[in-house]
Amino acid sequence: MSNPNFIDYVKFCSRSGNGGAGSIHMRREKHVPKGGPDGGNGGRGGHIILKGNKQLWTLLHLKYKKHVIAEDGKPGEGGNRSGAEGQDVILEVPLGTVAKDADTGEIRHEITEDGQEVILTRGGRGGLGNSNFKTPTNQTPRYAQPGEDNIEEWIILELKLLADVGLVGFPNAGKSTLLSVVSAAKPEIADYAFTTLTPNLGVIPYRDHRSFVMADIPGIIEGAAEGKGLGIRFLRHIERNSILLFIIPADAKDIRKEYEILLNELKKYNPELLDKNRLLAITKADLLDEELMAEMKKEVPAELPSIFISSLTQFNTDKLKDMIWQSLHA
Structure with missing residues (x-):
């Protein structure tokens, strides 16, 4: 699922609709010269709404939307007729999308379910018509509420991939090769650093028609949390993974x-990442014999479940899937 059009960050101006003004109107009909106030309420301004769509996996369709503007509510009318509501704007986004305030960085919403809808920027309320202000001492109020102003704000949308397993390793460690062997994903593979410039997702088939999702995250280098190399651009994708598989x-x-x-x-980058289950796969095991594997095993932290694998010969790849499945369902 690698694609040069993979976009996981967009920033845009979100502007909801103004609320419609309430109506100042007096009922005037034949034989009813003083019918009293009958001004209707103004319509609500349109909202900007986020909606989860499991068929999407990138924010590409929003890349060139620099301004998202909802419709204003219509003013109220005589005869107690309310103004029409402004049309909402619905932005469909992939699951795993986080909406932030661009000025403060505050997380406003997270979209994790298909069909989930949240109001990103709320439209202004419609004003009350003069019929709402009639009292025993003021039978003919000649005032109404104006509509509430809209909200205009800058929003950042970030996509954090939803996957069961995230592959963590230095560039050229064999992450993409492993994903290509155990799934139908076809990531770009070459013998140089940063071959993977966008995250890749693969569905890994398991026993009895079961499966889990694995994400190949572009390689980390020392200093990535401070922005070196590809920096923190892709580290956020690891936050959603249930298991971290170090390669x-x-x-x-x-x-x-x-x-x-x-x-x-x-x-x-995020100390909470250390709370996730961790596994270690030592790749290129086809270069080793059993004696060397036993020696190298001593270098691995004792508390870390580990396995030697070879994507080239598919040595131990089934055992690796067993380890992952057991860890997912522990």
């Missing part, structure tokens, strides 16, 4: 050190 190649100089660097970057 370290067998030809790494120091497996434990690489794991600790990766762990430290996640901790600096």
